[in-house]
Amino acid sequence: MNLFKPVDMTKGDPVKVIITFTIPMLIGNVAQQLYNTADSIIVGRFVGDNALAAVGSAGPILNLMLVLFMGIATGASIMVSQYFGSRKREELSKTIGVCITLTLIASLFIMIVGPFIAKPLLNLLNTPESIIEWCYQYLVIIFLGMAGGGLYNILSGVLRGLGDSVSALIYLLVATFLNIILDIVFVANFNMGVAGVAWATIIAQFVSAGLSLWKLTRMQDLFDMKKEYLIPEKEYSGRLIRLGLPSGVTQAIFSMSMIVVQSLTNSFGEMFIAANVIVMRIDGFVMLPAFSFGSAMTTYAGQNIGARQMDRVTEGAKKGTLVAMGISAVLTAIILLFGKHLMAIFTDTQELITLSNNMMRIIAVGYVLMEVTQCLSGVMRGAGDTVTPMWISIISSVALRIPLAYGLVWLSKTPELPQGNCAMMYVSMLISWSIGALLTFLVYKRGAWKEKAMF
Numbered sequence: 204m205n206l207f208k209p210v211d212m213t214k215g216d217p218v219k220v221i222i223t224f225t226i227p228m229l230i231g232n233v234a235q236q237l238y239n240t241a242d243s244i245i246v247g248r249f250v251g252d253n254a255l256a257a258v259g260s261a262g263p264i265l266n267l268m269l270v271l272f273m274g275i276a277t278g279a280s281i282m283v284s285q286y287f288g289s290r291k292r293e294e295l296s297k298t299i300g301v302c303i304t305l306t307l308i309a310s311l312f313i314m315i316v317g318p319f320i321a322k323p324l325l326n327l328l329n330t331p332e333s334i335i336e337w338c339y340q341y342l343v344i345i346f347l348g349m350a351g352g353g354l355y356n357i358l359s360g361v362l363r364g365l366g367d368s369v370s371a372l373i374y375l376l377v378a379t380f381l382n383i384i385l386d387i388v389f390v391a392n393f394n395m396g397v398a399g400v401a402w403a404t405i406i407a408q409f410v411s412a413g414l415s416l417w418k419l420t421r422m423q424d425l426f427d428m429k430k431e432y433l434i435p436e437k438e439y440s441g442r443l444i445r446l447g448l449p450s451g452v453t454q455a456i457f458s459m460s461m462i463v464v465q466s467l468t469n470s471f472g473e474m475f476i477a478a479n480v481i482v483m484r485i486d487g488f489v490m491l492p493a494f495s496f497g498s499a500m501t502t503y504a505g506q507n508i509g510a511r512q513m514d515r516v517t518e519g520a521k522k523g524t525l526v527a528m529g530i531s532a533v534l535t536a537i538i539l540l541f542g543k544h545l546m547a548i549f550t551d552t553q554e555l556i557t558l559s560n561n562m563m564r565i566i567a568v569g570y571v572l573m574e575v576t577q578c579l580s581g582v583m584r585g586a587g588d589t590v591t592p593m594w595i596s597i598i599s600s601v602a603l604r605i606p607l608a609y610g611l612v613w614l615s616k617t618p619e620l621p622q623g624n625c626a627m628m629y630v631s632m633l634i635s636w637s638i639g640a641l642l643t644f645l646v647y648k649r650g651a652w653k654e655k656a657m658f
Contacts (some may be wrong), residue, residue, distance in 0.1 A: 211366060212503045213288055213510040216525065217519035221499055229495040231372035234379040236487045236496065240399040241379075243484050245386045247477075247549050250396050256476040256548065257337035257397055260469070262483070263461040264324050264342060268313050272353045272475025274451025275305050276360040278443035281587060283364030284502045288509025294424055294439075299361055299419070300432030301439045306357045310350035317346030328462060329469045331476070337397045344398060351412045358415035366424060370418045376607055378411035449593035459538040460601045464608055464628070471625045474555060481549045481559040483627075489534050489570050491570070494529040497577030504585025513653060516582065520647075524578040532569045538567045565629040572640035588652035595646065599639030607631035 245254035279302045286295040287312040321342040324327025325335050345352075355378070359371035382403050420428055468479050500523060538545070550556065573631045575603045580592040611627035647653075 212506045213512060213515070217503075217515060218522045221503055221523045222367070222526065223497040224502065225495050226374040227369045229491055230344055231281070231359075231375045232491040232495050233488065234372070234375045235493060239488070240484050241383045242387050242404065243480060244549055245390050246397060249391050252477045252550060252552060252555065253334050253479055254337060255468050256473050257334040258341060258400065258480070259329055260325075260328070260334060260465065260476060260480075261338045261341045261345075262480075263328075263465045264321060265345060267324075267455065267459065267462065268317050268346065268349075269353075270304065270455040271307060272356050274447035274478045275302060275309065275443065276447070276582065277338050277450035277589060278445070278447025280360045280364045280498070280501055281355060281446050281505055281584060281589070282439075282443060283361050283636035284321065284505030284585065285509040285587075287365055287425070288506035293587070295438060296426040296428070296432050297439050298425060298443065299428065301435050301443055302357050302361060302399055303354075304433050304435050305440065306353050306442070310353045311348055313349045313353075318343045321346070322463070328466045330645075331469065331473055333473065334340065334476075341397045341401045344401035345405060348401075348408065351405055351409035355415055357407055358419060361385060362415060362418065363498065364505070365422070366502065366506070367418075367422075369413065372409045372420070374414035377414065378407040381410055382407035392451060417579065446587060446589055449589040453596045455594040456597055456601055460605055464606055467608060467612065467628065469621055474537050474558065477550070478555055478558040478562060480554070481546055482562050484549070485538070485545055485559075485563060486566070489531070489538065490573065492527055492530045492534070493570070493573045493577035496523060496574065497581035500578050500581030501521070501585040502601060504582045508586055516586075520582045524575060527574040527578050528571050531574050535567045535570050538563055562626065564637075566633050566636070569633045569636040574635055575640040575641045576636070578642050583647065583652040586652050589654060591646055592643070595639055595642045596644065599635045603638060604631055604635040607634055627653055 212224065242258055243255055249523055270366075279298065282298045284297060286298060323337050325338050325342075330338055342406075359375070363372045375381055385403035385406060387398055387405050389395040393399060395402070401567060448629070500520065503519050503523070504516050506514075507519070542563050543556055546556040546559040546563070549559075576595075580595070583589075583591055608628050608631040612623035612625070615624035617625050
């Protein structure tokens with residue numbers, strides 16, 4: 204079997220094709236997470252805990268600026284997979300051209316706007332004076348190189364929509380290896396600190412974007428890449444925005460909620476900020492099966508709906524979700540058994556290791572529930588229903604999470620803990636995840652998403 208050949212997910216055993224498609228994407232997502240993790244480990248080891256906190260504190264603001272790409276990527280994945288499944292070459296070609304153009308426009312917007320709003324947002328978050336300049340420096344460099352990361356994320360999404368998750372994996376592995384090498388060179392050898400980490404990241408992202416674009420130019424048997432297709436047509440631009448906007452709005456609201464929660468996190472001081480960074484880095488890896496299976500479900504559902512095989516969609520959704528839940532159960536057990544050893548990778552500070560491990564144990568069980576949310580939401584998105592997952596995410600991540608976080612912290616205030624118990628922030632996260640999974644399951648079973656298919 205040619206691993207680099209696009210996968211037709213409308214044929215064969217559903218579980219087998221889902222797993223075969225997911226494995227390269229899962230490995231790729233691990234590599235993607237290594238970007239941030241390598242940054243954190245290297246600055247934590249060579250610069251210090253405050254530098255580790257600075258890189259992590261920049262995360263919510265960076266994620267807020269990435270929502271434009273999230274929307275384009277979601278719309279692209281749905282349209283590409285459905286057009287590929289229904290064998291519509293002209294429509295597929297125009298969709299890919301529109302994706303590239305809109306990504307470049309979004310990148311230019313962020314390059315201009317990002318540096319101007321970064322410092323005010325950091326001040327709004329009550330970012331400690333000891334790390335605010337590092338945060339700002341990191342963000343400005345990343346924003347100026349946004350085109351590389353934006354193009355890679357969109358183009359790799361197009362490749363996955365075509366059923367080729369292996370090429371996206373290979374290019375990401377190349378970029379991840381380059382990123383780690385440059386991290387070491389810039390930070391450990393040239394003493395560039397947080398700025399060195401940022402430069403390493405954007406250089407590696409441009410490499411992966413270039414490789415993805417090169418691959419697409421070699422797939423002319425499936426679609427045409429012509430200059431005229433780079434000129435956005437109203438029909439395709441509108442459809443992509445309509446499908447992607449709910450996901451973009453979801454991510455924007457989620458990022459804003461993270462910014463609000465980050466302000467509460469910052470109130471507990473540098474030690475808890477650093478602990479939160481460590482937890483989120485581990486969290487990023489444990490979440491990967493959920494995100495990978497969720498993306499695979501979007502492509503699987505899109506291709507099969509394009510081919511008008513709805514029974515196959517529901518069969519794959521059920522079996523794929525159960526497999527994903529089993530994988531997360533194993534990862535949860537690893538966290539509970541070896542948590543402290545994982546935290547010790549980032550720092551030698553024993554207090555920080557213990558604090559991070561205690562927070563991680565609170566949310567560990569929630570990862571199994573996240574598989575339900577991501578997999579079934581992926582199916583609904585693949586059908587073209589991006590609005591329903593948006594509302595569920597808003598309800599669970601914003602309407603519930605923020606009041607719970609602030610409320611539980613306030614209720615836990617004592618003379619010994621005048622700021623409240625920081626563990627309540629993670630309790631609120633677990634509660635919101637649980638309710639989100641329940642809502643997603645109930646809406647999926649109701650079945651209204653089946654009527655949203657483009658074709």
